[in-house]
Amino acid sequence: MAPAIIVCGLSFAGVQFYVSNYIGPELTDILSSLTCIGAMVLVLKLWKPKNIFRLEGDKPVSAVTHHAPGEVLVAWLPYILLVIFVLMWGYAPIKTQLDKVTMLIPVPSLHNEIIRMPLPEKLRSAFFDPLAPD
16 A cells, blocks of 8 residues: 555655646646546556455456547546646736737726735734735
8 A cells, every 4th residue: 555655645746846836826736636646547557455445345346447549538638628728828928819808807896905914913923924024
């Protein structure tokens, strides 16, 4: 069980760290989850656990279903398209073009009403605020 846990944790955390620091927050959890799934598939192809935990009434899997590559592609297509579109949306030339057709709709009672206020003196010692001016 330890190899699977280690690979799962390291692949998820490593990709999450890289994406959040070097690409942006939009795809952090999606890419780390997809990487973790891929890593676990590879681990379970190469490593078989000695003991498999089963609940009462569970039966071992008897037949493995094989899917055609086209079926696998169709199953993964929503995630692939999501990643492609979000990456394109963050790409500066495409973002500039999208900003030209973006409609800004002011919402009554909300538009220009949300502003950042400084923490009251009473709370400054209780909370760390990295954006505080002092």
